[in-house]
Amino acid sequence: MTRTIITIGRQYGSGGKEIGLKVAEKLGIQCYDSRLIQMAAEKSNMDVEKLAHVDEKRANPFLFSVTYENLASGSEYFLPMNDVLFNIQSDIIHKLASEESCIFIGRCADTVLKNDPNVCSVFIRADWEARIRRITKLHTVGEKEAASICKKMDKQRALYYSYFTDKKWGDANNYDIVLNSTSLGIDKCVNTIVSLFS
């Protein structure tokens, strides 16, 4: 039976994670988001907090000595912790996608699984004002701080995506479907994605 694999890229504050969780619930499949960090920690015997610190970030090229870490005891190769996490998460994503229908939020999963014909790649975007409103509620912060967080996260995700995929984050050419969660609404985004598999 064909597996249903959905990758969801998302602007910060667009509701991409909420959409992913709701689609997963409707389709009766798992949605993997930040728990991929925990799975990576278990697989590698590395500290989960250290991994969480570099999750969905590219290595800072000016902090080699701080961020470089030995991947495996006794190995001759050294990699930035960010690359270590990306490689472990990619292995986990490949394994999960080969075993079950599931959804992956972020982690460049669209590119990690680019050769899997079962993958449907989604990108969720939203209008700036709506993202700020969402972030003010999520973090209980004012609009100014929300805007600052939003810009920082956008930059971080764009750099992470382009570093590991050589493609532009959020560019429509990289996805099967791009949805604006502000104009369409969360529920319509959920139903649209679900309907692709019915």
Add this chain to the structure above:
Amino acid sequence: MTRTIITIGRQYGSGGKEIGLKVAEKLGIQCYDSRLIQMAAEKSNMDVEKLAHVDEKRANPFLFSVTYENLASGSEYFLPMNDVLFNIQSDIIHKLASEESCIFIGRCADTVLKNDPNVCSVFIRADWEARIRRITKLHTVGEKEAASICKKMDKQRALYYSYFTDKKWGDANNYDIVLNSTSLGIDKCVNTIVSLFS
């Protein structure tokens, strides 16, 4: 009753027009594509062939003397024929959208109707190879010529869109939904758009 207004931007050879026609048929509404040229000719008493020649093209900035034409007899203002057609088509698009549910293919309709809350803006893209295959059949030409046509049309539409909207053609940020007709297929694109209104 709320009107259903759908604007469809599309890469050349992506099947955007076919998708628009099929959505219109399913929703029981009109789809306006190149017949907007005929309507513009009737409204302005201008030659339909002259208008068709500049349809979805911006004026060539190096051919002012050739392309500039008097908009109305006795007027002091001169505009490129391209701008004349854009203005007339925009008036027609506004009028139709205020009277009936309908679909507009191209003609920067998403921006022309940007203040209409009933508008759903769609962009259809497709993989390069699939577009070439479609164009070879459509024009009965070889792959090399199809690629040449495709590049020319992409450039033409991108320049036209950016000239009249100050936005980037095909940029996901300008649309409510962007669909890849190659990976999703024409029918799934049609059903996805239709489902937004059910």
